[in-house]
Amino acid sequence: xxxxxxxxxxxxxxxxxxxxxxQGVYAxxxxxxxxxxxxxxxGAEIAPTSAATTVRVRDGETQVTDGPAVELDExxxxxxxxxxxxxxxxxxxxxxxxxxxxxxxxxRAASEEEAP
Amino acid sequence: xxxxxxxxxDRRAVDSWRDLSPDEAAALRAEEMPRWNTLFxxxxxxxxxxxxxxxxxPNKARVVRVRDGETLVSDGPxxxxKEQLGGYFLAxxxxxxxxxxxxxxxxxxxTGSVEIRPLVE
Numbered sequence: 001x002x003x004x005x006x007x008x009x010x011x012x013x014x015x016x017x018x019x020x021x022x023q024g025v026y027a028x029x030x031x032x033x034x035x036x037x038x039x040x041x042x043g044a045e046i047a048p049t050s051a052a053t054t055v056r057v058r059d060g061e062t063q064v065t066d067g068p069a070v071e072l073d074e075x076x077x078x079x080x081x082x083x084x085x086x087x088x089x090x091x092x093x094x095x096x097x098x099x100x101x102x103x104x105x106x107x108r109a110a111s112e113e114e115a116p
Numbered sequence: 117x118x119x120x121x122x123x124x125x126d127r128r129a130v131d132s133w134r135d136l137s138p139d140e141a142a143a144l145r146a147e148e149m150p151r152w153n154t155l156f157x158x159x160x161x162x163x164x165x166x167x168x169x170x171x172x173x174p175n176k177a178r179v180v181r182v183r184d185g186e187t188l189v190s191d192g193p194x195x196x197x198k199e200q201l202g203g204y205f206l207a208x209x210x211x212x213x214x215x216x217x218x219x220x221x222x223x224x225x226x227t228g229s230v231e232i233r234p235l236v237e
Contacts, residue, residue, distance in 0.1 A: 002169060004169065004171060004204070006194070006201075008194055042167075042206070044118070044120070044235040044236065044237075045235065045236040046120055046233045046234070046235055046236065047233060047234040047235065047236050051233070051234050052231055052232065052233050053212060053215075053216065053231075053232040054229050054230070054231045054232070055216055055219035055220050055225055055229065055230045055231075055232065056225060056228075056229045056230075057220055057225045057226045058226070062216075062220045064216055068231050068233075069122065069124050069199050069229045069231040070124075070195065070197045070198070070199060072195055076122075076233070079120070081169075087178060090178075091178055091180050091187075091189050094180040095180055095182055095187040097180075100180050100181055100182045100187075101181075101182040101183070103181075104179050104180065104181045104194055105179065105180045105181075106177055106178070106179050106180075106193060106194040107177060107178045107179070107180065108171040108172060108174075108176075108177050108201065109171065109172045109176065110169045110170065110171060110172070111169070111170040111171055111172050111203075112172075
């Protein structure tokens, strides 16, 4: 089954890291990717919420606003698409994502319905 | 440029789906399908590469945290919000304007929202 792992964390903490510290975090993510080999189908770092745009349509009118749909203390900063046997296995894999130790990882299984 | 489009449903809509019988849910899905097909037709015409998934409802989510070496797993979504993630598109768009064009054609944008997040490449 496919499980989307959404990585939430404190953006300002990330932005205040030195280049060296960031390289350290990237190295831990690379190590996770190698360790989880075969269970990670996709994944990416997401640009900060300052680069987010939210679109709504109300009464036929398109509203485009800067920023995320919902302001969170720990916004979404990255994701992995996991290919695993169960949600329990996804949780085991997710515990090794570096972001789980500083923020949180939300696991959302793909719907069994055919994607729209 | 790659963008993650987070497709958010209005929470009231998600709650109301929970009360539907399987037949009612199938009927609602069938009713919405043409609008999604129109979107996919447009995506094809534009030549935008899109990948995506519909997700199980937020109540079935789990949240994993590791603190002091211990793994803590809780049930439910990370945040209880007015709008709830129901699926996503990963789209390779020309620019943000094209991503906005795509977003405003997503059927649920009339009641929920589409959050566009550029990826770090």
